Amino acid sequence: MLLHHYGQVFNHSNIPVWPKGDWLTVAAMDDAVLHATLIVSALHIGLLLKKKISPDALRHYSHITKILSNRFNDPTKSQTDATILTVACLTLMEILNASPLKAEPHVKALEHLTARRGGVDSLGLKGMIKRKVLWADLSSAIAQQIPPRFKHEPTPWYPNISPIDMSNSDLCNEARRLANETRNPVETSQIFDHLQCLSYAISLINRSENPTDNLALSDYFYDCEWKAYDFYSRAFKNASSPSPNEPPSLYTPLYLASCVAIIMYSNIALREIPIQAGMFAPFISSLLQLLDGVDLEAVSRKYPLMLCWVLAIGGIVSYERPERQQYVQLFSRFCKSQGYGDWDTVKTCFLDSVYVTPLYVSEFRDFWNDVEEEWILDGLS
Structure with missing residues (x-):
């Protein structure tokens, strides 16, 4: 069996x-x-x-x-x-x-x-x-939270892994602006581009019996995760020991949270590790701590797709965990600030502008159902 x-x-x-x-x-x-x-x-x-x-x-x-x-x-x-x-x-x-x-x-x-x-x-x-x-x-x-033991060699990106180009998507553009504003590597936007291309490639694999270069996919998964962790480590170090002349940006917590979300997305949507796996527990709590330092109103006006991405990842992975309700409340506040009142609106404003795997969409819909249930209960009270 x-x-x-x-x-x-x-x-x-x-x-x-x-x-x-x-x-x-x-x-x-x-x-x-x-x-x-x-x-x-x-x-x-x-x-x-x-x-x-x-x-x-x-x-x-x-x-x-x-x-x-x-x-x-x-x-x-x-x-x-x-x-x-x-x-x-x-x-x-x-x-x-x-x-x-x-x-x-x-x-x-x-x-x-x-x-x-x-x-x-x-x-x-x-x-x-x-x-x-x-x-x-x-x-x-x-x-x-330690450096890897083995040396990392960057993986050359081959565009033929996916026939679509998401490098100028709204999400990638937001990621690029966020990196610039927080004085962090702009390659973060490239990671989001690669994640979307890999999501598209995996969706095609799931619908086809054609042989796939799984070794190449493995290299791309690893490269995205390694870079996200490296960027997170450097940004966290800079935020913990700021220069007197250059204090941390208001948006640094969002940048750190996006790096954590990249690692989580790669595991749940690309590698398809079940969200019940124990490995996600520290990610969920770390993400909440970072979001606690985010000015939701300011960030939702300037980086709505990035914030939506991060909150949705946290909400998805916190399924049947104590932290789920906190993510529901945060996402509820975000949706109200953006005027997202139903699933079709969320789908149009977010999912139609970001390519994610079908598994992610399904888990996101479950999370959204909890948000709607929260609104119903609020209306009854």
Whole structure:
């Protein structure tokens, strides 16, 4: 059942590092990778069923622990591609479960093992293992608010990944103005352009059986997340230690919030990680803290699409969490300031000017329903 779920339910973007058919072929040839694959499937089912503990995941984790213990005692097996790939999968599993401290030993092991192999570029399986290791490292760094261990090499952007050009969209233009006003890298607008192009590309993949360059998608996902985290870290440092001659801009909290929202969007809309995953909990609270420093009235007049984007991301990911109501109230205030009184208006003003994945639209609609329910209750009181 777990293999069927993995092969049939998961979206192409869930495992962007290699086409799923090839991944399952690799898993079938190595016990540790197979158990790691089944853990991912078991955890996904558990999240969908709203179960905090997955007996299947624990069982397969026990098998992996025994296998890796034996391999690390065997010099011929301790540094193999399969071993490194399994450790990377375990790292991501702990991050998704919001256990960054448990993931840290795995990341250290990855750093040690890859160094002994000659670096990430020396890893095999057509670059798949390299990308798994880099994603695990970046996810761990973001979760712990520390620099990534592995060096980042910018990914050349190939326009043919998507036939549309969103670089001059209203959202990208707002992002460019916001970066300039807060004295931050204007490449933020480029990230929004890439996110929209990737959203379009994934929408086409989901409607087609044509083969896709999943390695390229993986590189673009990683690049967007890495840059957003890098921009956030630099902007946060500057805001925490402002120059006497250049105090932080009124709009700096929105810039920081947009970087966090980019990382969240990449995970929920591109990688399609279920919003119930524990990894989103710190993002939700961090975003609320940043929004607490935002002058909603001033920002909604100058950067309405950016604010709508950030609030919607927070509202979507806070589904069935205590913070959901706070996001509902914030978005309600924003909509009233913009004159958004119904779904069709929101769709016309926001969704028609920003390309997002169908999954995002569906989750956004659920969030909007909560906003409308809030208005109904206010009208009755």
